[in-house]
Amino acid sequence: MTIGPDGVWIADPQPGYYDRSGRWIRGSVHGYYDDRGMWNPGGPGYGDRRDAPRDIATRFNRLERRIGRAAADGTLTRIEVRRAYFELNAIRRYDRSLRYRNGTISPRNAAMVHARLDRLSDSLRFARQDPRGDY
Secondary structure, X not given: XXXXXXOOEEOOOOOEEEOOOOOEEEOOOOEEEOOOOOEEEOEOOOEOOOOOOOOHHXXXXXXXXXXXXXXXXXXXXXXXXXXXXXXXXXXXXXXXXXXXXXXXXXXXXXXXXXXXXXXXXXXXXXXXXXXOOOO
């Protein structure tokens, strides 16, 4: 923290985060706030998966293609496909509602969107038993 010209403390942004035990971890930050507001090191909702997309738009596109493939090859019923598209569109609306006017989204809100996308992806994986684990 520094003191500004008017004598008021100014918080200096420092790269790092507080871990689960409350200790400050200095350095570059790679992680996300989960849907309970807790910090989790690593990618949003993926644990140690390094190949997972980190931006929301890519996840939307991949899930949409995945639902389309499942509809085309018959591994999901028409009702399951309809529900999956309905949920994906609901998450898109939710994402738009959380974004600032300039189109950015806070890390906490992004984590909430990722958590919902994770749940949808998991439900598709369970319903389809996709051996590739595509998300």
